[in-house]
Amino acid sequence: MRILLAGLVLSITLVTRAWDGNSKIYGVNLGSWLVLEPWMLPQGWLDMGGQSCAVCSTCIATESSFAKAYPDTVDATFAKHWDTWFTKDDVEALTAAGINTVRVPLGYWIVEALVDRSHESYPRGGLGYLRRGLKWLKDAGIEAILDHHALPGVQTPGQMFTGNCTSDVQFYTPYNYHRALVWTAVMTTLSHLDSDFGSVFSIEAINEPIMDASKTPNYGTFQKNFVATVRAVELVLGIDVPFMTLDVSASVSNNFTAALSAACSSTIFTPEVQSALADAVPILVEIGVQYELQTVLEASSFRKQSNSPLTTNFMDMNWQYNNNSNPADVADGPQAYDNHLYYNFGGVADPNEKAYMTSICNLTRVQNDAAQHNSPLWFGEWGLSTQFNATDEFLYQWADAQKLAYSKGAGWLYWNFKTEISNLTNGNALARQWSYLEGVKLGFFTKDPSQLHDPDVCVPYTNHSTESRRAHHRRLIH
Ligand SMILES: *C1O[C@H](CO)[C@@H](O)[C@H](O)[C@H]1NC(C)=O
Ligand SMILES: *[C@@H]1O[C@H](CO)[C@@H](O)[C@H](O)[C@H]1NC(C)=O
Ligand SMILES: *[C@@H]1O[C@H](CO)[C@@H](O)[C@H](O)[C@H]1NC(C)=O
Ligand SMILES: *[C@@H]1O[C@H](CO)[C@@H](O)[C@H](O)[C@H]1NC(C)=O
Ligand SMILES: *[C@@H]1O[C@H](CO)[C@@H](O)[C@H](O)[C@H]1NC(C)=O
Ligand SMILES: *[C@@H]1O[C@H](CO)[C@@H](O)[C@H](O)[C@H]1NC(C)=O
Ligand SMILES: *[C@@H]1O[C@H](CO)[C@@H](O)[C@H](O)[C@H]1NC(C)=O
Numbered sequence: 001m002r003i004l005l006a007g008l009v010l011s012i013t014l015v016t017r018a019w020d021g022n023s024k025i026y027g028v029n030l031g032s033w034l035v036l037e038p039w040m041l042p043q044g045w046l047d048m049g050g051q052s053c054a055v056c057s058t059c060i061a062t063e064s065s066f067a068k069a070y071p072d073t074v075d076a077t078f079a080k081h082w083d084t085w086f087t088k089d090d091v092e093a094l095t096a097a098g099i100n101t102v103r104v105p106l107g108y109w110i111v112e113a114l115v116d117r118s119h120e121s122y123p124r125g126g127l128g129y130l131r132r133g134l135k136w137l138k139d140a141g142i143e144a145i146l147d148h149h150a151l152p153g154v155q156t157p158g159q160m161f162t163g164n165c166t167s168d169v170q171f172y173t174p175y176n177y178h179r180a181l182v183w184t185a186v187m188t189t190l191s192h193l194d195s196d197f198g199s200v201f202s203i204e205a206i207n208e209p210i211m212d213a214s215k216t217p218n219y220g221t222f223q224k225n226f227v228a229t230v231r232a233v234e235l236v237l238g239i240d241v242p243f244m245t246l247d248v249s250a251s252v253s254n255n256f257t258a259a260l261s262a263a264c265s266s267t268i269f270t271p272e273v274q275s276a277l278a279d280a281v282p283i284l285v286e287i288g289v290q291y292e293l294q295t296v297l298e299a300s301s302f303r304k305q306s307n308s309p310l311t312t313n314f315m316d317m318n319w320q321y322n323n324n325s326n327p328a329d330v331a332d333g334p335q336a337y338d339n340h341l342y343y344n345f346g347g348v349a350d351p352n353e354k355a356y357m358t359s360i361c362n363l364t365r366v367q368n369d370a371a372q373h374n375s376p377l378w379f380g381e382w383g384l385s386t387q388f389n390a391t392d393e394f395l396y397q398w399a400d401a402q403k404l405a406y407s408k409g410a411g412w413l414y415w416n417f418k419t420e421i422s423n424l425t426n427g428n429a430l431a432r433q434w435s436y437l438e439g440v441k442l443g444f445f446t447k448d449p450s451q452l453h454d455p456d457v458c459v460p461y462t463n464h465s466t467e468s469r470r471a472h473h474r475r476l477i478h
Pocket of ligand 4 (some may be wrong): 220323
C-alpha cells in the first residue's frame with residue numbers, strides 16, 4: 001500500500017509493489033511504442049516518413065535517424081504514433097486476454113535532459129504518453145516493468161531497438177553509465193511519487209547488453225551502481241533499505257527534490273551514486289514543471305511508512321559469457337532476472353519441429369540460473385517465430401511448450417503485444433508469429449494464459465518412457 005500526500009488531498013492507492021515471487025507473470029511487451037522498431041510496423045513507418053533498407057544504418061530506420069532527418073516535425077509525428085500504437089482499447093484487449101504484466105521498453109531519451117543535442121537527436125514528449133499508458137494499466141490492475149531498452153551511447157551494434165543503428169558502441173563508458181544511472185534515479189522517483197506510475201513494480205537496468213563480456217568493460221560495476229541508485233532514492237523516501245539509514249532533516253521533509261539534493265552529500269553513498277542523484281535533481285524539477293508534478297515532488301510530505309521497494313531487474317548471468325559478472329552479487333532487496341529466447345534467429349535448435357520441441361521441452365535455463373542465484377527468473381522476450389514455415393498445428397504446440405517451459409520460472413512476457421497488419425506484412429503473416437493478440441485470435445494462445453491446450457505437450461520430448469514417445473508419435477501422425 002502506498003500513501004500519497006498531495007497538498008490537502010490524501011489519496012490511498014493499493015499497489016502490490018514488491019512482486020511476491022510466487023504469482024506467475026503472464027505478460028506481453030509494449031514494443032515499438034516508446035522505442036519504435038520499423039520492422040514491426042513497416043507501412044506505418046513509411047507513412048511517417050521513414051525508410052526501409054536491408055542494413056539499418058544506411059537509411060532512416062531508427063528514431064534517431066528519423067529525428068535527424070525531420071528536426072521540425074519529429075515531435076508531432078511521434079506524438080501521433082505514441083497516441084495510436086498503444087491505446088485504451090489495447091489495455092482492454094490485454095485485460096480480456098488475462099494478461100497481468102507488461103514490460104515497457106524505453107529509451108534513455110524519454111528523460112529528455114539526458115540527450116546531448118549537439119550530436120544526438122530524438123523525439124520529445126514521450127513521457128506524457130508513458131504516464132497516460134501506465135495510468136490505464138494501473139486502473140486495469142496490470143503491473144509494469146520499466147525496461148531501459150535503448151541506452152545512451154547504444155548498448156549493442158547494428159540494431160533498430162537501440163534507437164540508433166550503429167557499429168560505434170559507446171554505452172560501456174563512464175559518461176554513458178552515468179547517464180543511465182541518472183535515468184534510473186529519475187524513473188525510481190517517478191515510480192514512487194507519481195501516482196500515474198502506480199503500476200510499476202520493477203525497473204530493468206539494461207536490455208540485452210553485448211553477450212561477450214570482454215566487450216562490456218565495467219558492466220559489473222554499473223550493475224552495482226544501478227541497485228545502489230534505486231535504493232538510494234528509496235532510502236530518501238523512507239523505504240527500508242537493508243543496512244542503511246539516512247536522516248532526512250525536517251527542513252526538507254516536504255520537498256523531495258530538496259531532500260534528494262541534501263542526500264547527495266551523504267557519505268553513505270558512493271561518489272558515483274551521489275553524482276547521479278545530484279544530476280537527477282534539476283531534471284526532476286523540470287519534469288515537475290512540465291507535467292504539473294511540482295506539488296508531488298516539491299511540496300508534499302513524501303516519507304513513506306509502508307511502501308515497498310522496487311524489484312531491480314537484470315538480464316540473467318547466463319546472458320553473457322567470458323568472465324561475466326553475476327548480477328546476483330549486487331542484489332540488495334528484491335531482485336529478479338530476465339532471459340530472452342528466440343528460435344528464429346538460429347543458433348538454438350535445428351530448423352525443424354522436432355528439434356524445436358526437444359530443445360524447449362528440455363530447457364534448463366531456469367535451473368542453470370537458479371544455480372547462480374539468478375532467481376526468480378522471467379522470460380522477458382520470446383515469440384512464436386520460426387526458421388521454417390510453421391503450420392497452425394505446430395504453432396498450437398509451440399505456444400504451449402514455450403509457456404510450459406517459461407512458467408517453470410517466474411513466467412513470461414511475449415514479444416510483442418501486437419504488430420502491424422498491412423499489405424507490407426502480407427496481411428497477418430507477421431502478426432501470426434509476433435503478435436500476442438493475433439495469436440489469441442488465431443487460437444494459438446489459450447484464452448486464459450495460465451492454461452495450455454495440451455498440458456502433456458512436452459511428454460514425448462522428455463524421455464520419461466518410450467511409451468510416452470509412442471503416444472506422441474501417434475498424435476503427430478494424427
Ligand atoms: C531431451 O529429450 C530428448 C528426448 O527424450 C532426449 O533424448 C535428450 O537427451 C534430452 N536432453 C537434451 C539436453 O536434449
Ligand atoms: C548515433 O551513434 C553514433 C555513434 O555513437 C553517434 O556518432 C551519433 O551521434 C548518434 N546519432 C544520433 C542521432 O544520436
Ligand atoms: C524544492 O527543492 C528544490 C531543490 O532544492 C528547489 O529548487 C525548489 O525551489 C524547492 N521547491 C519549493 C516549493 O520549495
Ligand atoms: C574477470 O573479471 C574481473 C572483474 O571484472 C577482473 O578483475 C579479472 O581480471 C577478469 N579476469 C580475466 C581472466 O579476464
Ligand atoms: C515458406 O512460405 C513462403 C510463402 O508461401 C515461400 O515463399 C517459401 O519458399 C517457404 N519456405 C520454405 C522453407 O518452405
Ligand atoms: C492492399 O493491396 C490491395 C491490392 O493492391 C489494395 O486493394 C488494398 O487497398 C491494400 N490494402 C491496404 C491496407 O493498403
Ligand atoms: C534421457 O536420455 C538421455 C540419453 O538418451 C539420458 O542420458 C538421460 O539420463 C535421460 N533422462 C531421463 C530423465 O531419463
